[in-house]
Amino acid sequence: MNGIANSITCYETDIVAWAHEQVALIRAGQFQHLDWAHIAEEIEDVGKSEQREIASRMAVLLMHLLKWEFQPNFRGNSWLRTIRDQRESIEDRLEDIPSLRPKLSDEKWIRIAYRDAVSMAAKETGLSAAIFPETCPWTMEQVMTKGWFPTT
Numbered sequence: 707m708n709g710i711a712n713s714i715t716c717y718e719t720d721i722v723a724w725a726h727e728q729v730a731l732i733r734a735g736q737f738q739h740l741d742w743a744h745i746a747e748e749i750e751d752v753g754k755s756e757q758r759e760i761a762s763r764m765a766v767l768l769m770h771l772l773k774w775e776f777q778p779n780f781r782g783n784s785w786l787r788t789i790r791d792q793r794e795s796i797e798d799r800l801e802d803i804p805s806l807r808p809k810l811s812d813e814k815w816i817r818i819a820y821r822d823a824v825s826m827a828a829k830e831t832g833l834s835a836a837i838f839p840e841t842c843p844w845t846m847e848q849v850m851t852k853g854w855f856p857t858t
Contacts, residue, residue, distance in 0.1 A: 717744040760799050760806055761819050767792035767849065768823030769830070772838055775856035777831055793850055810846040817841070 715723040724741070725748070731739050770789050774781060800807050809815045820842040828835040848854050 714739065714741075717741060756799070756803055756806060757809070760796060760809060761815065761822075763792050763796050763799070764819040764849075765822035765826065767796065768820055768842065769826040771844070771849065771856055772823060772827040773831060776827070776833060776837065789855075790852075793852060796850065810850070816846065 715727055717724045724744070728740060728745060731737070767789060770785050770792070774785060774789070800810075824835050824838045827833070827838060842849075844856065
């Protein structure tokens with residue numbers, strides 16, 4: 707055995723050192739020394755992280771579209787930028803990770819993103835969450851269309 711297998715760091719103690727050691731073991735072909743259970747967990751977490759990222763961006767986008775519709779007197783360039791930036795970021799993620807695209811037609815996923823958007827919009831605007839529609843009033847095609855905004 708060389709020094710790589712002798713210096714295994716505990717996953718729970720220092721995940722970054724552990725990850726570097728796992729990479730070194732893979733590159734050295736020392737597969738018998740790999741921490742397979744935690745490697746599988748980390749790979750699974752990468753997928754969950756990407757899903758959370760796109761859901762978070764969608765909630766921010768929906769929140770700004772709600773604010774756009776329900777507070778027309780406050781519309782401004784910062785809202786326009788945020789809407790544009792979130793659309794672009796979501797589209798970029800979907801291009802990089804096409805397996806996430808079906809989320810845009812997943813009713814449960816949309817419901818959760820919209821619920822989060824309503825909660826954020828109510829907090830930011832001071833408006834009651836009850837004034838916002840119970841379900842997302844727009845299609846995901848509308849939401850993701852460059853230049854589309856809700857009308858009042």
